[in-house]
Amino acid sequence: MVGIPIGASQPPTHNSYGSSSTGKGLSALASFPLSLMKNSTILEIKGVSKTFGSVVALDDVSLQLNSNEIRGLLGGNGAGKTTLMNVLYGLYKPDAGEIYLRDEKVEIQSPKDAISYGIGMVHQHFLQIDSYTVTENIVLGTSLKNRPTLNLDQEDRQIGDLSERFGLEVNPRALIEELPMGIRQRVEILKALYRGVEVLILDEPTTNLTPQEVESFFQSLRVMVEEGMSVVFITHKLKEALSVCDRISVLRDGKNVVTVPRSEASEDTLVRAMVGAGLEVEESLLFSETGLDQEAVEVGQKSVLRVEGLQIVNEENMPLVRDCSFQIHDKEIFGIAGVAGNGQQELVEGLMGIRPIADGQISIDGASIVGKETSDLLEMGLTYIPEDRLQDGFLPTASVAQNLILGYQRQEPYSKRGFLDWKAIFRTARKLISEYNIITPSAAEAAANLSGGNIQRLMLARAFSHPAKLLVAHNPTTGLDIRSTEFVYSKLLELKEQGMATLLLSDDLDELIRLCDRIATIYRGKIVGVLERSEFNKYELGRMMSGVEAHE
Amino acid sequence: MSEQTTELGHSLKTLAETLIPYIVAVVAAFVVVGIFLAALGFNVLQAYATILFTSFRTPFGFIQTLQKYVPLLLQALAFTVPLTAGKFNIGGEGQLIVGAIGAAAVGIVFAGLPLPLLLPLVILAGIVCGGFWAAIPAWLLYQFGINEILTTVMMNFVSFSLIDYVATEIWRDPAAGHPTTVPIGAGGELPLLVARPPLNSGILLALFVAVLVYVYVNRTPGGYELVATGANARASRVFGINVRTMFLLSLIAGGALAGLSGAIEVAGVHHRLIEGLQSNFLLLGIIIGLIARGNLLAVPFVAFFIAVLEVGASALQRTMMIPVEIAFIVEALILLFVLLSDVVRRR
Numbered sequence: 036m037v038g039i040p041i042g043a044s045q046p047p048t049h050n051s052y053g054s055s056s057t058g059k060g061l062s063a064l065a066s067f068p069l070s071l072m073k074n075s076t077i078l079e080i081k082g083v084s085k086t087f088g089s090v091v092a093l094d095d096v097s098l099q100l101n102s103n104e105i106r107g108l109l110g111g112n113g114a115g116k117t118t119l120m121n122v123l124y125g126l127y128k129p130d131a132g133e134i135y136l137r138d139e140k141v142e143i144q145s146p147k148d149a150i151s152y153g154i155g156m157v158h159q160h161f162l163q164i165d166s167y168t169v170t171e172n173i174v175l176g177t178s179l180k181n182r183p184t185l186n187l188d189q190e191d192r193q194i195g196d197l198s199e200r201f202g203l204e205v206n207p208r209a210l211i212e213e214l215p216m217g218i219r220q221r222v223e224i225l226k227a228l229y230r231g232v233e234v235l236i237l238d239e240p241t242t243n244l245t246p247q248e249v250e251s252f253f254q255s256l257r258v259m260v261e262e263g264m265s266v267v268f269i270t271h272k273l274k275e276a277l278s279v280c281d282r283i284s285v286l287r288d289g290k291n292v293v294t295v296p297r298s299e300a301s302e303d304t305l306v307r308a309m310v311g312a313g314l315e316v317e318e319s320l321l322f323s324e325t326g327l328d329q330e331a332v333e334v335g336q337k338s339v340l341r342v343e344g345l346q347i348v349n350e351e352n353m354p355l356v357r358d359c360s361f362q363i364h365d366k367e368i369f370g371i372a373g374v375a376g377n378g379q380q381e382l383v384e385g386l387m388g389i390r391p392i393a394d395g396q397i398s399i400d401g402a403s404i405v406g407k408e409t410s411d412l413l414e415m416g417l418t419y420i421p422e423d424r425l426q427d428g429f430l431p432t433a434s435v436a437q438n439l440i441l442g443y444q445r446q447e448p449y450s451k452r453g454f455l456d457w458k459a460i461f462r463t464a465r466k467l468i469s470e471y472n473i474i475t476p477s478a479a480e481a482a483a484n485l486s487g488g489n490i491q492r493l494m495l496a497r498a499f500s501h502p503a504k505l506l507v508a509h510n511p512t513t514g515l516d517i518r519s520t521e522f523v524y525s526k527l528l529e530l531k532e533q534g535m536a537t538l539l540l541s542d543d544l545d546e547l548i549r550l551c552d553r554i555a556t557i558y559r560g561k562i563v564g565v566l567e568r569s570e571f572n573k574y575e576l577g578r579m580m581s582g583v584e585a586h587e
Numbered sequence: 588m589s590e591q592t593t594e595l596g597h598s599l600k601t602l603a604e605t606l607i608p609y610i611v612a613v614v615a616a617f618v619v620v621g622i623f624l625a626a627l628g629f630n631v632l633q634a635y636a637t638i639l640f641t642s643f644r645t646p647f648g649f650i651q652t653l654q655k656y657v658p659l660l661l662q663a664l665a666f667t668v669p670l671t672a673g674k675f676n677i678g679g680e681g682q683l684i685v686g687a688i689g690a691a692a693v694g695i696v697f698a699g700l701p702l703p704l705l706l707p708l709v710i711l712a713g714i715v716c717g718g719f720w721a722a723i724p725a726w727l728l729y730q731f732g733i734n735e736i737l738t739t740v741m742m743n744f745v746s747f748s749l750i751d752y753v754a755t756e757i758w759r760d761p762a763a764g765h766p767t768t769v770p771i772g773a774g775g776e777l778p779l780l781v782a783r784p785p786l787n788s789g790i791l792l793a794l795f796v797a798v799l800v801y802v803y804v805n806r807t808p809g810g811y812e813l814v815a816t817g818a819n820a821r822a823s824r825v826f827g828i829n830v831r832t833m834f835l836l837s838l839i840a841g842g843a844l845a846g847l848s849g850a851i852e853v854a855g856v857h858h859r860l861i862e863g864l865q866s867n868f869l870l871l872g873i874i875i876g877l878i879a880r881g882n883l884l885a886v887p888f889v890a891f892f893i894a895v896l897e898v899g900a901s902a903l904q905r906t907m908m909i910p911v912e913i914a915f916i917v918e919a920l921i922l923l924f925v926l927l928s929d930v931v932r933r934r
Contacts, residue, residue: 389825410827419825427825430818441815442826445808454806479601 076138077102077265078154078234083122083132085115087484090474092118093129094289100234105256105266107280109273109309114516115289116269117487120236124156125149155227156236159514161219165212169205170194173226197228202255216375217248224255235259236267241275242513242542245374246577253279271516273302285309309517334552335365338401339536340386340505345395347378347385347560355381356560359395363505368527368537370551371562372544372576378560379540380422383509386538387419388412399505413442420498422509422540428494431483435475436464438482439497463500471496472519487514499526506530509540524550544573556580609878612924620917629909637906638899638914648898650786654856656894657793658683661848662872663879663886664800665717665841669735670881671804672830672837673817678724678739679845680869681746682717686846688753689716690853691860694771695758705774710792710850717846718839720746725838729831735838743869754862766862777855787855794887796847801883813837817881871897871918878922893918 078100085093093115100106110116121127123134125143134141136152143149149156163172170191180189191207198205203221211219220240227235241249256266256279270276276283277300284294285308292308340363347356356378363369373379384390386397388409397404399415407415421427430438440449440460448459464478471492475485485493491514498506508527512520527537527550541547547554548571556563556579563579566572621631642652662679669676676682690713697705724738754766777787804810815823816833824830852864875893879885900914 387825408827408829409825410829413827421822421825426819426821428822430815430822432818433814437811437814440811441822442828444811444815450808453808455808455811457806 075102076100077136078123079135079138080119080123081133081135083119083129083134085118085122085127085129092289093122096132096286096289096291098284098291098294100265100267102233102263102265103260104282105260105268105280107276107283108267108269108286109271109276109283109305110286110292110516114286114309116286117238118289119286120156120238120267120269123149123154124236150230150232153231153233154236155230155232155234157220157223157227157238157240159239159242161223163211163219163222166210168208168210169214169222169225170207172211172222173207173229177230194225194229197225201228201258202251217244220244220252228259233263234265234267236269238269239271239514240268241270241272245580246544246573247581249275271520273305276305277302306517334367335534335536337365338362339365339367339399340538341396341398341401342386343396345382345385345397346393347381347390348393354393354560356385359557359560359562361555361562361565363536363538365504365534365536366531367553368531368539368551370547370554371538371540371557372547372554372580373540373557374580375542377557377580379509379557381560382557383419383422383507383538383540386507387417410442410445414446416502416504418498418501418503418506420494420506420508420511422513424490424494424513428497429482429490431481433482434479435468435473435482435485435493436460436478438493439464439467439478439500441497443497443501467496467500471522488516488519491515492519495523495526499530504535506535506537507540508537510542511539512541512543512546520546544576547576548573608925608928612921612928615924616917616920619920620913623916624909624913629907634903634907634909634913637903638896638917641899641902642895647784648902650781650784652891652894652898653786653790655897656891657789657851657855658848658866658868659871659875659894659897660793660797660887660890661844661851662868663875663890664797664872664883665845665848666872666876667879667881667883667886668800668804668813668844669834669837669841670876671817671883672813672833673820674728674834674838675736676721676739676838676841676845677736677869677873678721678742678842679848679872680865681739681743682720682842682845683849683852683865683868684743684746684750685720686713686717686849687853687860687864688750688849689713689846690775690850691753691758691768691771694775694853695769698772698775700772700774702774702776702778705772706777706854709771709775709854710847713846713850713853714843715846717849718843720846721838721842725835725842728838729835735834739838750860750862754860758860760859768860770859771853775854776858777851787851789851789855792847792851796844797883797887800844804883874918874922878925880925 076099080096080098083093083096084091096115096119098119108116108120118127122129122132123143125145125148128144134143141152143152143154146156164175167175168187170187173194174187174190179185179187194205194207197203198207198221201224203225205214205218205221205225209218211222214222224235224237241252244252253275256268260266260281268276268280277297280297282294282296283300283305285292285305287309295304342362343360345356345359346354348354359382361369371379371382381390385392388404388407388411392405395405399412399417404412404415413419419428425431428441430441437460440463443449444455448456449463450456451459461478467473468475468478473485473489473492473496475489482490482493491512495511498508506527511527512523515523524546527539531537539547539551552568553565554571554576555565556576558580566576617635621635624631624634641648643649662683665679665682666676690709693712694705694709697708700708720742721739724733724735724742727733727738728735751766754768758768760767760769777789777792780786780788780790804813812823812828813833815826815828816830820830823833848868849864853860857864871893875886875889879889896914896917900911900917903909903913904911
């Protein structure tokens with residue numbers, strides 16, 4: 036393993052970084068001629084600290100951003116990436132620290148302030164109005180020229196120009212609800228560009244994109260920085276950070292760890308910086324290069340889940356899932372790849388008894404489950420990790436302990452002779468909190484106070500800790516850091532060895548390729564093809580995800 | 588051991604964090620009203636002493652407070668139980684009235700029955716009729732998704748006409764100048780706990796029910812499902828809870844609680860049906876439920892505090908000629924300041 040050693044004890048190096056290393060960084064940018072001569076400090080964050088109750092989210096963090104720069108911001112959950120950017124975007128007020136914009140001190144009190152200073156942010160979850168057009172969504176909240184008539188022709192043109200200039204292809208007059216996630220994200224970026232931001236913060240922007248879309252997205256980012264903007268790219272995907280960022284900063288436990296130019300960064304050094312001591316990178320599943328060649332753990336012969344001709348329609352009778360057939364054996368992880376919004380959610384809801392099915396057959400261990408209540412299915416041994424954890428899996432005002440037993444509240448040991456056994460519930464909760472590393476002051480704490488990653492760990496703890504024969508997991512590692520992702524992977528494999536059948540729906544192709552025995556691809560509600568482990572190929576999957584049938 | 592002590596320390600801290608906004612809100616409300624009273628030329632300290640201590644100075648004041656406490660507590664529960672599932676029952680008034688009508692009807696029709704038979708029937712009739720009155724909006728919500736706030740409010744208006752009809756047409760008491768029915772049978776009256784001044788045993792019933800509700804919501808799987816539904820109905824549904832049934836049952840339970848308060852008014856206080864017996868218990872019940880933030884453990888205490896304020900304020904009118912509405916202003920201000928503390932805390 037080559038690379039500079041980065042340990043927990045090493046002081047932050049972001050200040051010691053000089054122009055000479057920028058020069059070195061250039062050589063790696065062969066395909067993107069950059070005029071780094073223009074490079075000058077545009078934004079500087081100095082000594083920012085922020086605590087939430089007893090949790091220190093940011094501890095004396097500094098960051099200096101140049102113009103014409105794509106800056107990667109890496110770090111695990113609770114490392115403080117999003118908190119830092121929320122401070123910059125005026126969503127949180129820092130306890131200490133200062134922000135300088137072109138050497139002038141600024142006080143950012145709200146997103147409105149941030150935008151007026153030329154700072155824009157694209158969140159992981161976008162806030163868009165489905166029934167408005169692209170242009171209407173973009174101009175919302177700005178002052179319009181034609182306010183009385185709401186004639187948006189001029190804005191349409193302006194947005195069309197912007198989208199052309201930055202390679203963010205989108206029809207300004209399309210309705211948001213008709214657009215796939217990848218395009219919706221472009222809209223969100225255009226929203227910031229339309230407001231003339233110079234610093235664009237992107238929070239996990241590639242989550243919903245196919246590999247092909249990611250490439251064109253990166254090209255757009257290049258155009259932006261060439262025009263003088265700066266981009267902060269928050270991610271936990273190292274490969275992406277390494278392929279597009281000029282410099283990469285790593286945060287850990289709310290502290291600066293290191294800032295390195297790309298030329299000096301490697302996956303290995305960055306992982307070490309992110310997780311600190313304690314993770315054997317060489318043995319990590321997440322980074323094992325051998326994962327692909329490895330022969331899969333023997334798949335069982337018993338069919339656990341059988342889906343035949345499944346058809347699911349919406350209120351207008353439009354098909355959302357069409358003629359879906361597959362089966363999953365015991366000891367098998369069956370993956371479904373697809374761009375978000377191609378029927379995955381509906382398929383899962385149909386399986387879990389949340390959404391009525393129009394036609395077809397679903398059976399568990401040979402017995403039909405069509406028309407069964409979700410509660411019956413949970414009792415039969417189905418367990419579910421929902422994709423939208425906030426909406427579908429989480430009770431914000433209830434305690435962490437209450438959340439951990441949702442769906443199992445009528446089962447032993449939580450419920451005895453018609454009464455809840457809080458002692459048993461809290462015993463289990465405390466055990467799961469430590470086992471799954473959920474960071475909370477106590478099991479009685481309101482779950483709303485948990486951070487995103489900890490909420491996800493709560494979902495996992497609930498699903499993994501109750502005996503089941505079929506696990507339905509939809510994007511189970513969203514928002515998790517490397518260490519937790521690693522934990523999820525080993526847990527999934529462990530449960531598989533114990534005989535569990537798993538349906539894994541994921542937007543992360545690497546994840547599917549690592550874990551699955553077979554991968555099906557879903558496009559517009561239809562299974563396009565199923566690949567065996569020996570045939571796995573990222574670009575092939577990407578093609579199938581965009582509707583092209585598998586090559587024979 | 589250490590884990591338990593930290594957990595205890597944590598819960599003490601949470602308790603302090605919960606109580607401080609209340610204390611601040613009460614003090615702030617009294618200060619604002621005090622400025623108001625002083626401007627009008629009243630003796631503020633004397634007024635506050637009257638408001639706060641009337642209930643505790645004489646046996647009469649205390650019993651009057653307890654008397655007032657019963658319907659306030661039950662109305663607050665009638666609002667809070669559906670609120671636990673995330674539904675708003677604004678129909679406690681109508682449910683009280685229809686419960687009272689049911690109780691009075693049984694008490695009058697079966698007037699000859701002895702107490703062990705008639706009293707349970709009267710109370711039960713109140714509970715069933717109150718539950719029925721809430722079941723109509725609850726069913727509309729269950730079947731058609733019609734907003735329960737609108738329907739429960741509308742059902743109040745229907746109940747006004749209903750009580751008018753019963754008290755002036757069916758069992759009218761010709762001797763009374765106000766729409767009133769003839770008295771119920773003596774066997775339907777709640778026994779007195781204290782003879783002079785009279786305190787009926789409705790308070791025991793109300794406290795028992797409050798404990799029952801608390802235990803059900805906090806100690807049973809059904810109660811858990813109610814809380815889960817209120818916290819996030821979508822997630823509850825995804826994890827197998829039939830949330831529509833939860834909405835239905837919680838509203839009916841709220842109606843039954845309000846109906847019980849109507850039955851106690853008839854069997855314990857008036858011994859007949861009187862138009863207007865609902866007083867302004869509904870509004871006070873909602874205020875209590877909101878000040879308690881839906882916490883079923885806090886509701887009985889908040890209800891008692893509001894009963895003290897109400898009784899103190901009526902004494903204020905008698906002794907200092909300060910209008911009784913001052914109590915309402917204080918209550919509303921407390922609620923406002925409590926809600927305001929949420930905003931402050933979120934910052």
